[in-house]
Amino acid sequence: MEKKYVVPLKDAVTGVLHGGGGTFRILIDQESSGAKYFSCLVNTMNKGVKGSEHKHDVEHLWYILSGKGTMYIGGKAYEVGPEMAVFAPAGELHRIDVGPDEDLTYVVVYAPPGPEQQLKQFGAKAFDQR
Template sequence: MDYYAGLSAAGHWGVVMGMSDVRPWGSWEILDEAAGYKVKRLVVTSQQRLSYQTHRHRAEHWVVVSGKATCVLDGETSYAGPGDCVEVPIGAAHRIVNEQDELLVIIEIQRGQYTGEDDILRLEDDYGRCPAPR
């Protein structure tokens, strides 16, 4: 992961462009981040899906850039193509799925008091990343 702290183009101190990670479903990259928000580019590979998850401290706004997303929000499935947007309220269970043969690219805008990666509660996961039942 490459990242650095400094002054962003918007004049905010914090982690700025460049932090990224490869995940079993594809990859993400932080495009911008400051107090109260984070902007990520998600690339979901063909026939993969993110975990079904919730967040305690943030809402998300997804914009589909390319491909077709199957979106699960609180158990309801919808579909979104280029230019379509999906709102994910704080606490809502959600998942992005790429059922297509092409890459799915989404810009994800996270809004809330805390946008750290540890604000993920996985409910279901194809890659064994759910916490053990208590």
Template structure:
């Protein structure tokens, strides 16, 4: 049995500006984790937003845990709330905006797993 405790993991600021903790990713494990996707715990601090970016090969799903915000995908924008899952197709230009005074927290699932070379920041 394999269990990871988020309280024991490290967070970092990703290229898109999000604060991330990679919960499950094959590159971080010292055994053969047999999954083709990755899961990250993501935080967008109060009144911040990520920068527009795209994953060229991977699709993503954001599952909103707490807070609320505005999801932007390929020029379309919709408000997001806890309990919602957002599908982001490969190649779509995306960013998420925290519209509140508290953290926006979500899980980011990338399939196939997230790779730095797959991510393109849009300037």
């Protein structure tokens, strides 16, 4: 497979987010682009969706593009919306609850990569047991 250094959103690997409440789109990962130290996705969670609490063995961040919600990280709640960045340390329990008025779309970066491969392999069931 030829490595892609520029990936239009329409060409991203796409699937159903865990819980079935939205979609993931993998833009950059080792398989598609050769990125060894991070991966980059754009996810959309449907309005009103309550995320499931889970954790990863990697650091990651979100950058909110549109919509509003509540991020829970390490037992604390944070109201989030457009143009806000959010960080979750490796091993920290977290979840997102989306507000009732509109979908929540955000960029997510995993460093090092890994959780996006679980999404590719297991789709909606990727993090059900975390």
